[in-house]
Amino acid sequence: MELISSLKWRYATKRYNPAKKLLQEDLDKIIEAARLAPTSSGLQQFRIIVIKNQALKEKIVPIAWGQQIMSECSHILVFAAWDRYTEERIDEMYDFTTEERNLPKGRFSAYTDKLKSEYLPQTAEENFIHTAKQSYIGFGLAIAQAAALNIDSTPVEGFSADALDDLLGLKAKALRSVTILTLGYRDSENDWLAHLKKVRIPTEEFVIKYD
Template sequence: MSLIQALNWRYAVKRMNGEKVPQEKVNAILEATRLSASSMGLQPYTVLVIEDEELRREIQKVAFNQPQIVEASHLLIFAAWDNITEEQVTEYINQMATERGVAPETLNDFKSSLVGIVTRNTPEQNFQWAARQAYIAFGTAIAAAATEQVDATPMEGFNATALDELLNLKEKGLRSVTLLPLGYRDEANDWLANQKKVRREKEKLFLQVA
C-alpha cells in the first residue's frame, strides 16, 4: 500500500473493536515516530505507550469519556518537555558526538546556537516550541499507522492538567499535548466508517506562487 492509498484508507475512527495490534506493527509505528523530523533534531518530547486497561479507563474519565481510549489496543500520549534546559541540550550534543564518532568540542558552535535559543526563551515559549515539535511526530505516527493498516484517532479533547496529574507528568518535566489510540475500527458501530473522506480541493488548498 502506497502512502497515498494509506491516507485515503485512514480516518479518525470513532469506535474500535478491542482487537490487539501485533507488536511488530506497534514497533514499526513507534520507530517511524522516533525517526520523525524535529527542529535541530532535538526531539523535545516523550511518547508514553499505555496498554494497561485500568489506566486507560482512568484516562478516559479526563478525556470526555471517548470510547476509543478503552477500545484501543494501545494509547500513545505525546508529551512535550515542560522547559528545555542547557543540560538537555548537552545530553543531545554528547549523543550526537558519540553516534557520529566526533569529539563533542567540534559541535560547540551548534551547541552554542541551540543553548542561545532555549536560554533566550521563557519556559513557556520553550514548551510551546516543544509542543509544535511533538505535533510533527504526532503526524508521522498517524501516517505510519495508516501504512501498517492500523487505525488511529488523533485527539486533543482531554483535560491536559488532569491527565498530567494522573500520570505525574509534572515530576517528569512533561506536559501532555495529544493522544493517539491505536487499534482497529468497529465498522458496525462507527457511523463514520463508510463515509466518504472530505478534504479541500487542491486548487483551493495549494497556492502556486510565481
C-alpha cells in the same frame, strides 16, 4: 498499500473493536516512525508514553472528554514534550550526537551556545510551544505509519492535559502531554463515521502557486 491510498483509507476512528489488539511488531513500527521524525536541531524534544493497561486506559476516558475510544482501543500513545529547554537537555543530546558520530567532544559547542542563547531566556511556556510543535511531526508520521499497516487510529487533542500529566506522573519527568493517538481496529458496524466520505478542500484551493 501506497501511502496516498493508506491516507485515504484512514479516518479518525470513533469506535474500536476492543477484542482486536495490535501485534507488538506493528506497535514497534508505529513508534519507530515517530522516533525517526525530524525535529528542530535534532533535539528530539518529545517522548511517547505507551499505554496498554486496561484499567489505566479507562481512567483516561473522563480526562479525555468522555471519549470511549480510550477504553475500546488497543493502545494509547501519549505524545509528551519537554516542559522547557535546559542547558543539560541541549548538551546531553549534542554529547550523544558527537559520541554516536565519533566526533570530538564540543564539535557543536558554537551551535549549542547559539541554541542556549535563543531558548534559555524564553519563558517555559514559550519553550513548550516550540517543543510541542516538534511532537506533532512524530505524531503525523505515527498516524501515517499506522495507516500503512492498516491499523486504525484517532488523533486526539480533546483531553485535559494537566489531569493527564498528573495521572501519568509527567511533571516528575519534566514532560507535558500534547496529544494522544489511540490505536486499534475499527468497529465498522457501530462507527457512525466509518462509511462517510472523507472531506478535504480541493487541491486548487489548498495550494497557492507562484509559477
